Structures are given as C-alpha cells and as structure tokens.
Amino acid sequence: MSNHSPGSTPMAANPLxxxxxxxxxxxxxLGWDQPARLFALVDTERLRAEEPGLAAQLGIDDSAEAASLTPVEQDELPAGAPLDEFLGTIAWPGAVAGCAMTVERLMLPPSAEASVPEGLDDARLAEWVAAHPDRQEVRMTVAVLRDGSRETALRLKEKDSPTEVLTGSDLVPGLAEALAATFAE
Known part of the structure; x- marks a missing residue:
C-alpha cells in the first residue's frame, strides 16, 4: 500500500x-469481493528514520505528517484458514505500533435476527444469510494499537462512498479483540 498525495487521505482527528x-x-x-487483508501500522517518523528505503518505496517523504501511522500491507492471508486461527499465529516485532484488517461480510439488520432458523451449522447459516433479501454486504476495517486504542471503519456496498463510511472504536469488538491479542506478551 502506498501513501497518497497530501490531501487525498480523509481528514480525521487522530492518527489511528x-x-x-x-x-x-x-x-x-480495489473493489468488492476481495479477500481479507492484514496491515502492520508503523510510526511514520520511525519508519522514515529506521527504514528509509521502505519509506521511499511507500512514497513517504519529509512532508509526511508527524505523529502519523503508515499502513504496510502484509502477505496475503492463507486461503480457507479461519481468521481467528490465522490471527493466533501472528506475533509482531517491536517496531509495529499496531495492526489493521479489512474483511467483507454479509450482515442482516437487527429486525431479521428473530427469523434466523435455529440449529443451523456455520455453513448453513452462511447460506441462509446469503439468500436473505435484507442482507447487506459490508467491508469492515478494524485497527488496534499496542496501547489498546481501537478504530473501525464500516462501508456498506449499497452506500459505497467515502462520505458514507461509519467510524467508531467499538463497532466490531470481536475482530478488534482478535487483533489486539496478536500483541499479547
């Protein structure tokens, strides 16, 4: 992932x-129907000082904002591996300040939860949700820092616009917990 030209990154109050x-x-x-992606979050100033070659490759120069985080996309996740199992195998080096992941899922509105048939295994439940007329595709981007800070961006496919992205620190707590666990000592 490369940094964008100044002004193209959405304005937000804090680096996370x-x-x-x-x-x-x-x-x-990249469009929809993409695999999950994992990113290391590194302190931009530290990256520039300690890894100038990588910083240059990512397009980070002296104009990059101080007190910012640079996302660095990691290798592709193994196909078919459950996310929780995969995340359980990760240990980040000390230079990594945090991590983030993007995943796409199907969601149902709360009004549909009462109609979910009981006794479905995970595969049948996924099929039922995929066939539900009120399903919505959502892309979740969840980030955590070593200090426990969290942030999430949610984008619905039907409202696929930068102005329609929801943000909040506790929108996808399960994934945030799993990401935070990759920093457990």
Whole structure:
C-alpha cells in the first residue's frame, strides 16, 4: 500500500482514525469481493528514520505528517484458514505500533435476527444469510494499537462512498479483540 498525495487521505482527528480511513479508501479502490487483508501500522517518523528505503518505496517523504501511522500491507492471508486461527499465529516485532484488517461480510439488520432458523451449522447459516433479501454486504476495517486504542471503519456496498463510511472504536469488538491479542506478551 502506498501513501497518497497530501490531501487525498480523509481528514480525521487522530492518527489511528486517519490510518483506518486510509486503509478503507485503499480497499475501496480495489473493489468488492476481495479477500481479507492484514496491515502492520508503523510510526511514520520511525519508519522514515529506521527504514528509509521502505519509506521511499511507500512514497513517504519529509512532508509526511508527524505523529502519523503508515499502513504496510502484509502477505496475503492463507486461503480457507479461519481468521481467528490465522490471527493466533501472528506475533509482531517491536517496531509495529499496531495492526489493521479489512474483511467483507454479509450482515442482516437487527429486525431479521428473530427469523434466523435455529440449529443451523456455520455453513448453513452462511447460506441462509446469503439468500436473505435484507442482507447487506459490508467491508469492515478494524485497527488496534499496542496501547489498546481501537478504530473501525464500516462501508456498506449499497452506500459505497467515502462520505458514507461509519467510524467508531467499538463497532466490531470481536475482530478488534482478535487483533489486539496478536500483541499479547
């Protein structure tokens, strides 16, 4: 993932929110029906000082904002591996300040939850949700820092616009917990 020209990254109050929105914007540029993607979040100043070659490759120069985080996309996730199992195998080096992941899922509105048939295994439940007329495709970008800070960006496919992205620190708590666990000592 490369940094964008100044002004193209959405404005946000804190570095973690800016990073999650930058990743959301990057994922949006790839289109829908993409695999999950994992990103290391590194302190931009530290990256520039300690890894100038990588910083140059990512398009980071001296004009990059101080106190910012640079997302660095990691290798493709193994196909078919459950996310929780995969995340359980990750240990980040000390230079990584945080991590983020984008995943696409189908969601149902709360009004549909009462009609979910009981006793379905995961595969049958996924089929039932995929066939439901009120289903919505959503892309979730969840980021966590070592200090426990969290941020999420949610983008609905039917409202696929940068101005329609929802943000919040606790929108996808399960994935945030799983990402935070990759920093457990």
């Amino acid at each position: 929110t800016r990073a999650v929105l930058e990743i959301d914007q990057y994922a949006a540029g």
